[in-house]
Amino acid sequence: MALEARSKMAITKLHDMHTRRRSRNVGLGLALGAFVLLLLGLTVVKVTVLDPSIAAQEAQN
Amino acid sequence: MTDATIVLDDNHEAGFGDYFALLKPRVMSLVVFTAFAGLIVAPGGIHPFLGFFAILCIAIGGGASGALNMWYDSDIDMVMKRTKSRPIPSGKVTRGEALGFGLTLSAFSVVMLYLATNWVAAALLAFTIFFYAVVYTMWLKRATPQNIVIGGASGALPPMIGWAAVTGDITLSSVLMFMLIFMWTPPHFWSLALFMNADYDKAKVPMLTVTHGKRSTRNHILVYTILLAGFAAAMFATPLAGWSYLVVAVVMNAAFLRGAVVLWRRNEEEAEADNYKAERAFFKLSLAYTFLHFMALMADKALFAYGIGGPF
The missing domain is CATH 1.20.120 (Four Helix Bundle (Hemerythrin (Met), subunit A))
Structure with a gap:
């Protein structure tokens, strides 16, 4: 029944299903983008701010 | 078990909001607040970014346990007025999707919390997820009227996780x-x-x-x-x-x-x-x-x- 409904659907017409699919794709894209930024931030913090040798070097300067 | 049947939505296309709803955002807000409080009152300090990252991991871990709860309890949710519009009983998300979503986010949040802070905080988060999804949802909820007394432990752990993220101890x-x-x-x-x-x-x-x-x-x-x-x-x-x-x-x-x-x-x-x-x-x-x-x-x-x- 669901297949029949889909086959009758005009491809140019925006259905509620497309809206939901779009929101899912955009949401997933944004979530993945945020994850990349978070990992970048985590790496920067771990490598620079929390590295004792860098902290000691900065203290000397 | 109840004998309710879940009828899948004809189009079965969950939006982003449906997946977000699986994380029980209202419960998550309490988790975030108490974990934040634990993190703030802990002695010493934590880099603000790491603090934010830790809270995010705790929130996602708490949300993941909510998704696992919805996966297991979908038959109950179907018959309760308060829960029948949740993503699974309303046919937006399948039980399998909720299970996969919950398991993935659980593992993800625990590993990321370990990488950002320490193993004590990560272990406490893993225990929280296990306690809510397995001990409370699968064992206690349908078995004993003391379900929420013992199961309440999972909701009580976030401030301890926030604390441990800073100090690494209990x-x-x-x-x-x-x-x-x-x-x-x-x-x-x-x-x-x-x-x-x-x-x-x-x-x-x-x-x-x-x-x-x-x-x-x-x-x-x-x-x-x-x-x-x-x-x-x-x-x-x-x-x-x-x-x-x-x-x-x-x-x-x-x-x-x-x-x-x-x-x-x-x-x-x-x-x-x-x-x-x-x-x-x-x-x-x-x-x-x-x-x-x-x-x-x-x-x-x-x-x-x-x-x-x-x-x-």
Whole structure:
């Protein structure tokens, strides 16, 4: 029944299903983008701010 | 198990919001707040980015356990008025999708918390997810009226995780923050169950109101509220409590105890006559109770930093 409904659907017409699919794709894209930024931030913090040798070097300067 | 059937949405295309709803955002907000409080009041400090990252991991882990709960409890959710519009019973998301989503986010949040902070915080988060999804949802919820008492441990752990993210340890202070939420959970949920009884009855969930009746539930609420006041007072034995906490603890515990006594003295005729007015008021007060206690602990930490006041 669901297949029949889909086959009758005009491809140019925006259905509620497309809206939901779009929101899912955009949401997933944004979530993945945020994850990349978070990992970048985590790496920067771990490598620079929390590295004792860098902290000691900065203290000397 | 109930015999309800889930009818999948014809188009079965979940939006982003449906997946987000699987994370139980309202429960997540309490998790975030208490974990944040634990992180703030912990001695020492944490880099702000790592603190933010840790809270995010705790929130995602808490949300993941919510998704696992919805996966397992979809038959119950189907028959309860309060939960029948959730993504699985409404046919937006399949049970398998919810399971995969919950398991992936669980593993992801624990590993990321370990990488950002330490293994103690990560282990506590893993234990929280396990306790909520397995011990509470799978073992206790359908088996015993003590389900929310023991299961409440999972909701009480976030401040301990926040604390551990900073210090890497478990101390009396963090355990008392745990106990504050642990002892608060039964009166909070039982007061809700008093006026939502029909829902739990229909879903065959053995809530205390269903198995032992409302009289017994009122007695239990009073006993747990008295015990809760004891644990709230015990916080004065830690270096966390200052003047803000003193004021909040005295006012809120007096109000909460008074509310519990009012509920204890009422019978069903009186409660039904005013549509459970006192029970609803007690439930609302319980929300303010935890919020204000943790706010006071954070306020004291800020005041101590400026040299105002000090631990008792």
